[in-house]
Amino acid sequence: MYNNHNNARSTNDPVPVIIVGSGLAGLSAAYTALQSGATSVYMFERAAKPGGNSIKASSGINGATTGDDAFFADTIRSAGKRLAETASSEAKVQREHLIKILTERSPQAIGFLSDLGVDLSVVTQLGGHSRARTHRGAGKTPPGVAIVSTLLEKLKTEFGKGKFRLLTGCEVTKLLTTTHSDGAVAVTGVEYKTEAAGVEMLRGPVVFATGGFAGDTHGLLSRYRPDLSGLPSTNEPRPGGHDVLTAVGARLVDMDSVQIHPTGFVDPQNPGARLKFLAAEMLRGEGGILLHEGKRFVNELETRERVSEVIMKLPEAKEEGVLKQWDVRLLLDPGAAKAAEGHISFYVWKGLLKKLKVKDLAETTQKTLREYAEVVSGREGKVDGMGRRAFGHWSLGVKEWDDEAEVCVGRITPIVHFTMGGVAINDHAQVLASELGQEQKPIQGLWAAGEITGAIHGDNRLGGSSLLECVVFGRISGERAALAARDGHG
Ligand SMILES: Cc1cc2nc3c(=O)[nH]c(=O)nc-3n(C[C@H](O)[C@H](O)[C@H](O)COP(=O)(O)OP(=O)(O)OC[C@H]3O[C@@H](n4cnc5c(N)ncnc54)[C@H](O)[C@@H]3O)c2cc1C
The missing domain is CATH 3.90.700.10 (Succinate dehydrogenase/fumarate reductase flavoprotein, catalytic domain)
Incomplete structure (x- = not known):
């Protein structure tokens, strides 16, 4: 399924995990994929430098501390009517399940970063939270910089030469697919373009971590929230990657929910x-x-x-x-x-x-x-x-x-500042070709994590929960994609 021909690696190499986007979701996926035994990770980044909007994060990352059992309830409350008034009970269960994963795995997410050496010793209470649970370092380095630079450094040094390849200035423009006999579409790799080499292909399971569309003022933002045109933004001006996913059948959810x-x-x-x-x-x-x-x-x-x-x-x-x-x-x-x-x-x-x-x-x-x-x-x-x-x-x-x-x-x-909507995923971070609440149809070979995904935050994301979703679902997707690469299928 993943034979490679015209691309950045030779035909005989083992199947790599492909990660699109070098923000925290992509980096967490890459690290976990290598930890889980992936033979190599190729990370594609459109910008000249890695880090995306993640590197700008300034308040911190949420993690429930001992005795804090209110994080789930706070997140449900913040998700508001979109969750409370979800038309079908199945869709509601699906949303709540994702929130449960997010909040229950938050201590492990903090542990994961702390074990890598990121200082997260200061804990504060942000708006909408009933407890102090947002972690950042004690020094002057903002949390986004501290987390992204540590992960990048570890990826380059910890797993051995050639295992992690970061290709900056490389934009993924299309997902490669195959259609099974039952009509289901499976993703087999990516098409990408660079200024120097033009269009190339690489095959392997794909984790999509291209972030949100708050900086896509005249593109997706004006398509989904024309009323917000004219407001300044904290995000880098750049196009959202959602159309690449919908082109292979991914379903979008909450696209008009913009923070x-x-x-x-x-x-x-x-x-x-x-x-x-x-x-x-x-x-x-x-x-x-x-x-x-x-x-x-x-x-x-x-x-x-x-x-x-x-x-x-x-x-x-x-x-x-x-x-x-x-x-x-x-x-x-x-x-x-x-x-x-x-x-x-x-x-x-x-x-x-x-x-x-x-x-x-x-x-x-x-x-x-x-x-x-x-x-x-x-x-x-x-x-x-x-x-x-x-x-x-x-x-x-x-x-x-x-x-x-x-x-x-x-x-x-x-x-x-942030776009709550994005592609629907399941608890394995697989991208879904089905609406929330319908029988789930995961697209084989394709995972997503971070701000590109929807349904977790509903009406409003709690401060600190975006970095958290990047780590939690980035790690899930990295592990799953590594298993798929090992087995040669999605
Ligand atoms: C100023 C600021 C402060 C913030 N502070 C906090 C905070 O304190 N706590 C918190 O939880 N959240 C915070 N957030 C939100 C949080 O930083 C982001 O939501 C989160 O980091 C998104 O991470 P990501 O990995 O999904 O995407 P990003 O970090 O945005 O990374 C996506 C990357 O994908 C690349 N890309 C996109 N399309 C393609 C393509 N087709 N091919 C190749 N590459 C592509 C982009 O260039 C980008 O580098 C903040 C956001 C901003 C802007």
């Missing part, structure tokens, strides 16, 4: 830039608050969907031409800023956050901060009118007021 992140930094030097830096969610988790015209207007720890929705009901800022943007400030007091030190120094260096003394803030803002400090310190039994109950490391005014204290302030606006 808007409430806090993308508006660079004062270039407010009209389309690609924006994310103001990491942990900035709010550690104590940051949001202000419009000097006043709080939302519980900052609500889900991203809710916070974005509230911001987008405020009047739009007019000055950015074709972009849709709002004028909201993110403010961190000294306690919150210290807890987020690694991030803060970078944002200040980039000019996205500015340090200001409390006494130099507008009067309305100062008044808001004083009132908020009373809530945080719980004086006279005060509770937050916005419903916030966890205040991170906020310290300003808790013991005493300090006019000279330095706060960090930056402008933020909602941005397109």
Whole structure:
């Protein structure tokens, strides 16, 4: 089934595992495939450098810690109506099953990365979570960089020469198929193109890990969510890979479920830039608050969907031409800023956050901060009118007021951040040619993991759960593809 002719390897080589995309899902699949005995892995990456959007991840990766049995329930809640109101009970079971795999295997995912040497020792609580379970390192290296660079390094050094081949600047344009006597289509390899060599083919079981389409503004995003055109994005501008999969019968699910992140930094030097830096969610988790015209207007720890929705009901800022943007400030007091030190120094260096003394803030803002400090310190039994109950490391005014204290302030606006929809998969990460809830028809020879897949997050992905799905389903797909390569079939 996997005879190779015109391609990057010779006809007599054992069957390789083919991985499309070098983000965390692809890297996790590659590592696990080699761990599971694959003789070689070929990883195709369209960009000049590996890492995809994974390398940008800044808040961390979720892992339920001992005694935390609420992760499943939190994820179900966050998946919202798409899960709760799924028309058929079979489809609902299918969705819940994927969530169970995601959450139950989260401790092993953290263990997998920690064993490779990634520091994930700091644990914080992000919006929509009922517990602290998002892991990142204690140093200044953001989690995406730490995880991706460690995996790449291990792949290059741990398994022996020639076992892992990363081909950058190589775009997979088509899946090769064969049709069985019962009419079922099976994937037998990929067609890819490089600038130097043109179109080539490689045969073997395929793991598709090409990420989402949040950066495909004028392609898939405008096809599935035309209403979002004009919003800036955190993702690299690039086309989504979904059409390559649907061409062999893959079914898509939840394609209109697109996550808007409430806090993308508006660079004062270039407010009209389309690609924006994310103001990491942990900035709010550690104590940051949001202000419009000097006043709080939302519980900052609500889900991203809710916070974005509230911001987008405020009047739009007019000055950015074709972009849709709002004028909201993110403010961190000294306690919150210290807890987020690694991030803060970078944002200040980039000019996205500015340090200001409390006494130099507008009067309305100062008044808001004083009132908020009373809530945080719980004086006279005060509770937050916005419903916030966890205040991170906020310290300003808790013991005493300090006019000279330095706060960090930056402008933020909602941005397109993540696409919940994608191809339907089963619990073995096989791509399905059947709708959710129907009798499952896995496409032989084809697996998918990471943001390219759908049905796990429903209406809203919890922060930290995307890196997690990359590791959990990347590992499942890598193991399965390795077995298929060994057996010579999908
Ligand atoms: C700024 C930012 C911060 C984030 N922070 C977090 C966080 O803290 N925690 C969290 O859980 N999630 C976070 N996310 C989301 C998360 O990073 C991504 O959803 C996740 O990393 C996607 O991983 P992936 O492996 O599926 O895809 P990607 O990492 O995007 O990798 C896909 C790769 O496939 C390549 N590719 C695409 N098509 C082809 C093709 N046809 N041929 C060859 N190559 C192809 C792309 O060039 C890309 O390199 C963040 C996202 C962004 C943008």
